[in-house]
Amino acid sequence: MPTYKLTYFNFMGLAEPIRLILKYMGQEFEDVRIERSDWPQVKEAMPFGKVPVLEIDGKKIHQSTAICRYLGKQAGIAGKNDKESLEIDMIVDTFQDFRMEIVKLMQEQDPEAKEKKKETLIKETVPYYLAKFDEVIKNNGGHLVNGSLSWGDIYIISLTDSMTGILKTDIVTNYPNIQELKKKVFSIPKIKAWVDKRPKTDF
Template identity: 35%
Template sequence: MAPTLKLTYFNIKGRAEPIRLALYIGGIEFEDNRLTGEQFAELKPSLPYGQVPVLEVDGEVIAQGLAQLCYAGKLAGLYPEDPVVAMRVDEALCAGEDMSATLRPSFFEKDEAKKLEMRKALAEETLPKWLGMMEKRYSARPGDYSCGEEMTVADLAIYSFGSWMKMGVLDGIPTSILDPYPTLCGIIEKVGAHPKVKEWNDKH
């Protein structure tokens, strides 16, 4: 019997988007519960780590987005059974987390001038360093995706992060920041062209 799933996050793409995409691509039914700021404030004390997304699986609340994404990938056939390929996927997801963590301090900086200084360093030094390492890593592998011939949840994470960066939502980070990295851009383009991803985007 298929599990009853409820994914709770804000009404934005963010960290929940690759999880939503994995479930949708796999044809897995789930409740897409989107919170307002007020609803999150009320819910926060009851959350395992005070954060979203959380995924309820037959009533059990599971935290941590990467754990949820891997689980969704297993349900959807987007997480490899081969242990070595699965390890590549985990590596890619963890590297993405490390890169994302470099952005977080600038989100909490209230001084606008200082924030722009931080973003300038991110745009000119930190992000190119990480993106360059990823480009080198993934371009050395066969196939069109980060971990080989088949699309996995790692590619959904790359697509979600890359699409977000290209939207120009971060002051001081140019929308062209990914342009020098053809492998990463190719992954983003290929995932974005997937029929189920296009269908999801058209609906949301």
């Protein structure tokens, strides 16, 4: 059996979908959560100075969506054919565009500009994207693609959860199909077992 070691900070963020997929696969892994003070040293050892990084038998792999797609293939939840895989990829990358808007907010240094950006984000950006994601889920039998679980479902559900923590407001509350998918993902027994006992962090 290969050994898995995941390095990230002590929060959910971009590592949590990887943790959830590994748990879904029944794959044990070393869940390394570094302190901010250790980051400069850890950063040096990472392929492009970023985390999450997953080591499989010591070989470092990086980029959260690339990792999740790869694990998704191993787990048989990466689409039944090229077209389904494409559908997953399209939504996950669109979700990244959405996530970048939140990253930009977090990087804003000026408090006044930040407050203004946060308002635009919550009033315009979040509804724009989430209404469309909700529609996609509605049109695909309660999942991103073809009525069955994919790594894309796990990815976007986990990240909306983190975003809710970052923005301190439940962003999915108006989107019944996203909420329903969230329930489905979090009630998968191996995922539920992890969520019940995982370190509690705000995002």
